[in-house]
Amino acid sequence: MYITLAILVLSAVFFMNGRVRSDLVALCALLGLLVFQILTPEEALAGFANPIVIMMIGLFVVGGAIFQTGLAKMVSSRILGLAGNSELKLFILVMLVTAAIGAFISNTGTVALMLPIVVSLAANANMNVSRVLMPLAFASSMGGMLTLIGTAPNLVIQNVLTDAGYQPLTFFSFTPVGLVCILTGIIVLIPLSRWFLGPKKEKKQQRQTGKSLGELVREYQLADSLFRVRVSAGSPAGGQTVRELGIQQQYDLNLVEIRRIQSPQSHFLKSVSQQLADPDTTLRDGDILYLMGLFENVQRFAADCRLELMDTHTTEQRTEGKPGTLDFYDxxxxxxxxxxxxxxxxxxxxxxxxxxxxxxxxxxxxxxxxxxxxxxxxxxxxxxxxxxxxxxxxxxxxxxxxxxxxxxxxQPLAEASRVTLDYKAPLAAAIMVLMIACMMFDFIPIAPVTAVMIAAVLMVLTGCLRNVEAAYKTINWESIVLIAAMLPMSVALEKTGASELLSRQLAQGLGSYGPVVLLAGVYFTTSLMTMFISNTATAVLLAPVALHAAVEIGASPYPFLFAVAVGASMCFASPFSTPPNALVMQAGQYAFKDYIKVGLPLQVIMGIIMILILPLLFPF
CATH class of the missing domain: 3.30.70.1450 (Regulator of K+ conductance, C-terminal domain)
Incomplete structure (x- = not known):
């Protein structure tokens, strides 16, 4: 037991120091548990097969597809329109939207879905993204307290109550507690995020090497000399090859590319195929030719071959109504x-x-x-x-x-990764909605982790991501390894009896001082343990202890069990206490000490407010 606690303390010290990568610290802690034979190899490696870890991998891919298709930018522009020019309104709106979604799907899923949207939102609003990503993660946990299914600890205390013969909780029994959590979180995080999460703006801005695609288009004035013609039905160009038309030789035009509409009747299937103008390419009716050259030469070519001269500076996505030149999908x-x-x-x-x-x-x-x-x-x-x-x-x-x-x-390939496949946005949205539906509704016989993995694979198969390599690049492996390597720590604490000993002594030792002191002990014991082991494991360990302690002093168990659920869910002072905290760590460029500076005050204030509020909502 003492070796396990020593490894835990050393890990916490290195996490807070920040000089060693967090995933490497977690792996070293895992190896320590293996070397001292506290865990078997099977127990130590079980974290890498944990459904939460697998779900995180899939959600990274789904989030990457949402960003790649431009869906994130579309949603963020709507939110930005509601917020106007006010950074405060934007901050509050992000937290409220995230909390609302987190009430019905897992907080991990909520953060993974909102992460690309908020990153795009911050970029469009010229806002420091590190100022909103940590509050985003915290808001997802707060939103989980709004409903019975919002977070796993809620279901744990429901199960303990029903097994003990008490009246079960309803779907919205948690709503008043959740609303207090959200209100407290917004009020506290507004100043904390400004004080401690703002100074990284200079660090985040990186000088881009090379020119962007838009800069190249403008520099070479491609828009001024680019024209489009369509091969109309009955045109003599249909069925002829590019070489036979003599576009370059006879008309002094450069055929840049051929755009072929594959599935015009379906907006959800890939509708546009781009290909270079090979001399042996045979043209078909409906093909759109992108030509560079003098406009009079384009007119002469179109007249000779009975081609339709299109609006010269718009893309095929006419519903967008936006001016453009070349698209860079393929x-x-x-x-x-x-x-x-x-x-x-x-x-x-x-x-x-x-x-x-x-x-x-x-x-x-x-x-x-x-x-x-x-x-x-x-x-x-x-x-x-x-x-x-x-x-x-x-x-x-x-x-x-x-x-x-x-x-x-x-870096042309880096530029390619920034090109949004906007014609795929409706398909990405449909896959995302189906995934959320599978996670929300119990009558759909698909486990959440299965729904996420199916969605991730569909995003690749349907072309919402360019290829499998692009999907792998969306995964933040540091966060994955961090969570997977720290999950077995809870097993070690349970196996050695450390967690049970700590929880019983702290909770039962305070019973003689009255229900309020006992409630505070239960809450802060849960909050402390959740910093080092998963919130679900903490709730499983402490819920029965809290129930028995309440019964022993003749008090109602409801406020004590709610203290366990809230204490387990409202853990903000550690990046590995909950998956959402780990999900935003890399994107927000946070160090362990950032969670201490912002999360610890919020965690303490939240605990004090809950100790005052819970007896009012659920009397002793």
Missing amino acids: IGIAEILLPPTSRLVNTPVGESGLREQYDVNVLGIRRKNEYLLSGLKDTKMHSGDILLVQGAWHDISRLDGEPSEWVVLG
Whole structure:
């Protein structure tokens, strides 16, 4: 028992120190429990198969898809519209929305769903994201106190009461307690978040290397020379190849890409296919050709081939009504610099082999302060030229393999990851709603962890994330390892008898001082233990103890069991006390001491208020 407590104390010291990564500290603590044979290998590794850990992995993927499809930005813009220019209104609105969602689905699920929305919201509002992410996690736990199903400790005390023959709690028995928690949390967190979570703004802002896709489009004036034509039914272009049309030779136009509508009748299936203009590509009716060149040449080409000249500067998503140029869902652009040693120096663009070997097109050349955008086929490339190339993202990534021939400027793949697949937003929303429905309604025979994993896989299969690699990149492995490695600590504390000994001595030893003192002892014992073991395990351990202690002094067990539920759920002073706290740790760039500075005062104030409120709501 003493070895377990020593490992726990050492872990807490290293967590608070912050010089060693939190996941490494957790793994070392786990290894210590294994080395001293306190836990068996099966018990120690059980945390990595825990449903909460698996659910967190799936929710990271779902959250990543919500962000990638632009759904987060759409929702955040609505919330931002309600809040206006007031950061205070925005803060309160985020907490209220999160708490409302947390009343019906798990707090872990709530945070994972709200995390990308709030990150996008903070970016749009030019607000420090670290100021809202920790309150977001806390609000999800507060919202869990609104209903019987909001958090696991609520169900635990319900089970203890019914097993002991007491009147069971109703679905909304917790609502008054939850409302007090939310109100207290908002009032306390407004100043605490400003004092302790604001100074990281400079740290968060990072200088982006390279140019964004929008900057490249503006610099090379692609919008000014980009036009679209549609292959109409009956057009002689239908059934012909790009080479047969002689677009470049006869009309001096550069065919940038072909956009093919695959499923116009269904907005939930992928409706747009992008592909480069291969000379052997056969055009079909309905294809949209993106052309670069002089407008009079585009008009002449459209007239000769009976093509429909479309609105030149809008995308296919006409319902959006937004001006635009190129979309970068599947095809992107990047700059490459030609050094003096490159074989391409003094070679015409048409003979460079870039199209044949790498499937990329040259859209423009920047030569000192001059931009060459037309007649590129016969233009010879010089040393120091910067080429604007276009191709599929995976083909652009292949260009990095020839450092002696050219240097890829910036981070094009990082830019690709920022491109929102906005045409997938309705599909991502539908998957998210179905997942929430499975988690909310008991008549749907799907476990929450199963619903989350199904949603995560669907997000990948339906293209809401670019590929499986993109899904893996959404997972915050530091948080996953932290929770998985710390979960077995509760098993060690139970196995060695440390938790039971501590809880019984603290709770029963205060019984002689009256019900209020005993209530305070139960609450703060629960709150203290939840900092080191899971809130569900704490509730399971302390709920029977609180019930027996109340019976022994002749008091009603309801306020004491509510103290256990609230104390277990309102644990804010540690990043690994609840999964939501761990979920926001990396995104908010928090250290362990940040939870102490913000969470500990809130936890203490919440406890004092609950000790005063619970006897009024549930008399002794």
